Amino acid sequence: MQKDSKIYIAGHRGLVGSALVRELLAQGYTNLVYRTHAQMDLQNQAAVEEFFACERPEYVFLAAAKVGGILANSTYPADFIYSNLSIQNNIISLAHKYQVKKLLFLGSSCIYPKNCPQPIKEEYLLTGELEPTNDAYAIAKIAGIKMCQAYNKQYGTDFISVMPTNLYGPNDNFDLNSSHVLPALMRKFHEAKVNKQDKVVVWGTGKPIREFLYADDLAAACVYLMNSYSDDKIVNIGTGIGITIKELAEAMAKVVGFEGQLEFDTTKPDGTMVKINDVSYLKTLGWQAKIELITGLQMAYKWYLENVDEAN
Ligand code: GDP
Numbered sequence: 001m002q003k004d005s006k007i008y009i010a011g012h013r014g015l016v017g018s019a020l021v022r023e024l025l026a027q028g029y030t031n032l033v034y035r036t037h038a039q040m041d042l043q044n045q046a047a048v049e050e051f052f053a054c055e056r057p058e059y060v061f062l063a064a065a066k067v068g069g070i071l072a073n074s075t076y077p078a079d080f081i082y083s084n085l086s087i088q089n090n091i092i093s094l095a096h097k098y099q100v101k102k103l104l105f106l107g108s109s110c111i112y113p114k115n116c117p118q119p120i121k122e123e124y125l126l127t128g129e130l131e132p133t134n135d136a137y138a139i140a141k142i143a144g145i146k147m148c149q150a151y152n153k154q155y156g157t158d159f160i161s162v163m164p165t166n167l168y169g170p171n172d173n174f175d176l177n178s179s180h181v182l183p184a185l186m187r188k189f190h191e192a193k194v195n196k197q198d199k200v201v202v203w204g205t206g207k208p209i210r211e212f213l214y215a216d217d218l219a220a221a222c223v224y225l226m227n228s229y230s231d232d233k234i235v236n237i238g239t240g241i242g243i244t245i246k247e248l249a250e251a252m253a254k255v256v257g258f259e260g261q262l263e264f265d266t267t268k269p270d271g272t273m274v275k276i277n278d279v280s281y282l283k284t285l286g287w288q289a290k291i292e293l294i295t296g297l298q299m300a301y302k303w304y305l306e307n308v309d310e311a312n
Contacts, residue, residue: 011064
């Protein structure tokens with residue numbers, strides 16, 4: 001990408017998209033384009049086509065998606081599959097039609113089989129059954145990867161796909177019914193501290209293991225790969241380090257300053273027991289995460305405190 005290349009960030013207000021905008025601006029890219037949901041519904045093909053025809057972006061980061069935690073995914077599977085298929089179908093096909101030089105599609109580590117060996121290597125994709133709590137979302141994301149590869153094969157496009165692990169940071173979703181565990185715990189501990197409650201409820205057994213990557217690290221990796229990687233092979237992005245939900249809760253309590261008890265609600269699902277990306281391929285490509293979990297939690301909590309009214 002040249003510093004004045006026209007770069008479209010789809011989903012620029014979200015956790016990933018907003019981190020991409022920060023990273024691109026910090027690196028001196030001057031010609032970014034984006035639209036809010038109110039300005040352009042990405043599920044509406046005609047609206048998206050009008051945008052591509054008029055703006056003619058040279059590079060596209062496809063960070064727009066309907067995302068949610070374990071409860072939202074298992075309650076609204078139809079919305080997750082429909083929205084994500086529509087958004088990616090529109091953007092990927094129009095990126096080809098309007099001769100975008102390169103597109104980066106964001107998948108997710110939850111697309112891998114439920115029982116695949118850990119840490120997860122890229123080649124495990126489509127080797128087994130999916131986790132049932134988010135299989136509709138996963139199928140949509142897998143279709144997006146296949147679509148990028150199919151366009152590359154048939155039309156010679158340069159569309160690449162990356163698989164981030166669990167992400168967190170500014171502009172995360174803090175709604176307790178639809179969020180992922182990290183922002184949910186941040187909000188729960190914060191509110192418990194403010195309201196002087198003596199306990200916080202953590203879903204599940206606390207035993208599942210997850211990996212967490214700060215969104216700005218992900219954005220740096222995406223810009224790096226956009227500038228250096230052209231291949232059909234998908235690329236995992238993460239830290240490669242897993243911690244239990246209990247350990248995460250304890251670290252979060254410390255960062256937020258909550259001193260009460262944790263209570264585990266085992267009527268809520270654990271989901272996949274272990275989910276850690278193998279990031280050795282990314283390392284061979286020359287990139288490694290920099291922001292440690294505690295530092296990231298402190299930065300994310302600082303952002304949350306400054307934006308608590310809009311965030312909740
Ligand atoms: P997943 O990584 O796709 O399973 O999605 P989540 O981030 O929603 O959940 C990860 C793990 O954290 C699961 O085992 C949840 O049961 C657990 N968890 C504990 N407390 C919470 C909470 O308050 N919200 C959410 N979403 N998950 C929680």
